[in-house]
Amino acid sequence: MDTLKDEKKIKAFLNKIKSKWPGQIERFEFKTATVIYVYLKEGISSIDFLGSLSRKVEKLVDFTRPIILYHIEHNGMNFRSHPINWYSSLRS
16 A cells, blocks of 8 residues: 555656756656656756756655656766665665
């Protein structure tokens, strides 16, 4: 049951990211339940996006499952990984 709740919360979290950074995200793709690709629109740098997101993302997280976001630039060549809640089980 908690897994289903976390899945819904993760999707809501992704929608919050898309709304807080309008015009920067093309789409999300779930590779696994815990690995999510964030495809950035043309002209958006993965390193700049990661920098702006990392400063604010903790306020948006309301789930416990650790996930990894991969921010992928439009050309598919540059990407950055961004662990979320990766150490949450250690804090519990």
